[in-house]
Amino acid sequence: MSPTTPTPPAAPALPAYTKKDFQSDQEIRWCPGCGDYAILNAVQQVMPTLGIPREKFVFVSGIGCSSRFPYYMNAYGFHTIHGRALAVATGIKLAKPDLQVWVVTGDGDGLSIGGNHMIHALRRNVDLKILLFNNRIYGLTKGQYSPTSELGKINKSAPFGTLEQPINPISLALASEATFIGRSVDIYPRHLMELLRRVSAHKGAAFVEIFQNCNVFNDKAFAAMTEKDVRDERNIQLEHGKPLVFGKNRDRGIRLNGLKPQVVKLGENGVTEKDLLIHDEHDVALAYLLSRIGHPEFPLPIGVFRAEKLPTLEERNRQQMDQVRAKLGEGDLERLLNAGDAWDVK
C-alpha cells in the first residue's frame, strides 16, 4: 500500500482464537471412548477458523447424550427439552438473524420425539447448522432401539429384535427440502472438519448426519464401513462435478443402469470414467438416489449430497416486514388503536 492511500477504518480485529477459546470450563461427562468426543474436538477446532466472533455462536440442543454438547462449548448455549431444539433455534434465528446457530441432536431427539420439528425446520429453510449424531441407539436411557436402529436389532427394549423399519435420515432431509445435506463419520476428523466449514458457510437449513459410535450400547455399529482398513473400499466421497469413483486405487465407480445405480470396475468391459455418474449438488433426484445406497451392496456415500442457495425463513421474514413498512409506514400505535369505526363522545 502506498503511503498516500488513506487507510480505511479497520473493522475491529477478531481476536486470534484458538481451539481453547471454544472450550468451556465444564467437565465432560460422556463415557470414555464415546464418538461424541471426536465430534466435539472437530467442532472446537473448526470454530476459530471461521472468522466469526465467538459471541455470535449459539449451540442449541435437546435431550440425549449428544445434547450435552452446548455445555462443553465456550459460546452461547441452550440445552432445551427433548426433541425441541430446532423449534427453539428457529425462534432464536427469527429474533436475531445475525447469530450463527448450531443445533446438536441425535437420532432419538431429532428423528423420533423431534421428528416433526426436523421436517418443518428443514422445509422452512431456517439458517440452522444441524448436526445429527446418529448412533442408532438410545444411549442416555441405556440401550433402547432408536428410529435408525436396523430391523431385527436385539437391544434392551427389543430382546427378540425390533419390528420396525428404520428411517433414512438423508432421504428424510431431502424430502423435507433441506438446502444443504451432508454425511460424515466421527472418526474422520479431517473430513468432518471440512464438512463443518462448508456447513458454516451455507446460508439455510444445513443437515449433517454424523455416524457416531456408542461404544457402550451399540459398539462398532459402523465399523464394517468405517474401520481404517475397509473405508477406502466401502466409502465413496461425493465431490461436486466429479465422477463417482471410489476404491483405494480409484478403480471403481457408480453408473446408472437404466434408473438403477450399479457398481462398475473401471477398465472392465470397456467402462471408463465417462460412463460414471457425475455428482451434482444441485440435483435433488441424484441426491435421493445416493441417499438410498450404502453398505454392503454399495459404498457408503459421504460428503455433500445437496447444496442449494435459497432464501431463508428469516430473510423472507425481514423482507416481508420491510415491504409492509414500505406500504403501511412504520407502525404507529396511536393510529392502530384508533383504527376502524371509532366515534367521539363529547
Next chain:
Amino acid sequence: MTTETQSAVAGRLREVLDCVTIRFAGDSGDGIQITGQQFTTTTAIFGNDLATFPDFPAEIRAPAGTLAGVSGFQIQFSNRDIHTPGDRPDVLVAFNPAALMANIKDVPPNGVVIVNTDSFGEVDLRKAQCTSNPLEDGTLSAYNVFKVPITQLTLKALEPVPISHKEKERCKNFFALGVLYWLYNRPMEPTLKWFQQKFGKKDPKLVEANTLALKAGVGYAEATELFRSQYDVPPAAYAPGRYRNVMGNEALALGLVAAGKLCGLPVFYGSYPITPASDVLHELSRHKNFGVTTFQAEDEIAAVTAAIGASYAGALGVTGTSGPGVALKSEAINLAVMVELPLIICDVQRGGPSTGLPTKTEQADLLQALFGRNSESPVCVLAPATPSDCFHIAIEAARIATKYMCPVFILSDGYLANGAEPWRIPKVADLPRFEVKFRTTPDCFYPYLRDERTLARPWATPGTPGLEHRIGGLEKSHIHGNVNYDAENHDFMCRLRAAKIQRIVQDVPDLEVNGDEDADVLVIGWGSPYGSIMAACQEARRKGTKVAQAHLRYLNPLPANTGKVVARYKKVLVPELNLGQLLMVLRSKYLVPARGLNKVQGKPFKVSELADAIMQEAKNLS
C-alpha cells in the same frame, strides 16, 4: 321503564326503552355472526352501551337446518352502563325452525319472536326434528310472534340485481337486519359503509344487492302493519373520549403490539391455530410494520419453544392457544420456568376436558395454569375481566415477564375472546412505559446472579461479547448457573424460584372491594364472569341485599391483602365457570369456608341465577 309517545309514522307508537336484548339465530351459514356484528357496530356508533355474546357450533357448516348447526349472536344494548349480553332475549330473530326450537325456551313470555316463514317447509321441520309446525301448533302462543316471509321479500327486492338465486337468498340476513334497524331506530349508514368496504372492490353487484336487502327490510317494517311500535334506546352517558368496539382477542393482540412498543422489544408470537385463540394470530399477523413476527408453528410445542428461543435472543416471546394447547406446552413452559426467561402464554380457555366444547366458554384452566406441570413450577397468572381488559392485561403480562424474567399466563376465554364492548381508546402517552434492561457488561456476570429486589436473573442475549454462557433445563447452581444435582442446592433453587414469583406481589395492586363495605356476603371472582357478577351484585342490592364484591385480575401471586379481604366477611361466594378452582385456592391458602357457585355449561353466567344465589346465601345467614 317504558315511555310511550306518538310516532312520527302515522298510527305507530314510539316507545323509549332503557335496555334491550336481541338474539339472532340461524344456520351457521346464514351470516348470523355478521348480522350481529353489524347491529353491534351500528349500536356502538349510535352511542349505546352494549355487550355481545356470539355462540356458534364447532362445525364450520354443520348440516343445514339441523339443531346442531344453529349459530346465535346475542347483544344487549342500553342507555346506561351494562355488563353482560343479557340473560334472556327480548327479541329472537329465528331464520329457521331449528334456530327457533333451540332458542325459544330462553325467550320470556310476551317476548318478540320474528321468524322467517319461508323456511318452515316440511323438510325444514323434519331437519329440526319438529313433529308439527311450531308456527301453528301453539308452541309460540305465549309470545309476540311476527311472521315475515324474509326469503321471498328479499328475492323480490333483489329482482333487478344480476346475481344468482343463491346469492340473492344469502342477502336475507340483511333484510332481517333492516327490520331491526327500523324497530330500534338505528341508522343504516355504518352498514352501508361496511358493504362498500367489504364488497366494493370485489363485486359491486354485492354492494347493490345487500344495500337493497337492508333497505327493503327497513321499508317493509315501516310499511307493514305488523309492527305496532317503534323503539328508542337513547345513547348512554359515556365519559368523554374516543371510543371503538373491541373484542377480547383483538384487544389482546393490540395489547401485545402495544407492549412491544412500550418496552421497545420486537414481539414474537408463536402459535398453532386453535379455537378460540386463532384470531389473536390473525390480528397480530397484520401488524408486521410494528416489527411483530408471527410464526405459525407445526404444533403447539414448536409454537411455545420458538417463543422461548426468541425470548432468549431478546424478543418479547409470546405464545397463544387454548386449554388443549396449554397441555401440550407444559413441558416447554417449565423450561422457561427453569431457564428464567420472559414468556407470555395466552390461554383463551374453552370447554373441556380434551377437545371438549371448542367454541364454548369455560374458565376451568386455572389449576392447569397454576399447577399443570411437573414438579415445583411457579408462574405468574393474570386474567382479564372484560374484552377490553385483555388489552391492559397483555401490557401488564409483558411488564411482569420482562421485569421478573418469568413465564406469565393470561387466562382469557371464549366469552371474552369473541364478546365485544365499547372501549374508550387509551392515549398512548397514558399507557405504562417500562424499561427492559439487557445485561451488556462482563464484569461480575453470572447467569443466575439475581437482582436483590425482584430476584430476577440478568437477561444476557446471544451476540453480547464476553457474556457467553450456557443455560438449560437441568437444575443449576445458585448464581453460577452450572448444572448441579446437589440435594441442598435443588431445595434452595426450588424455593428461590417460588420466592421470585411471590415477589411479583410488590407490583400487584391491592384487591379492591366494591359495594357494601358492611355486607356479610363477599362475592369474589376472576376472569370473564366479572360482568355477570357485577350486574348480579347490583341486582341483589336493588332488591335489598347487602353484598360486597371483589374481582381478581392477578391469580398468582394474589394481591397481598386477599387473605384479609376474604377473612372479613361471614360468607364468601366464588362464582366460576368451573367446578371450584379459585375456590380451592382460596380455601387452601386462607382457610376460609368459602363456597362456590359453579357451572360448566359452556355458557356465561346469567345475571339472574347469580343474583338469586347471592340473595339466597344472604338470607341463609340471617
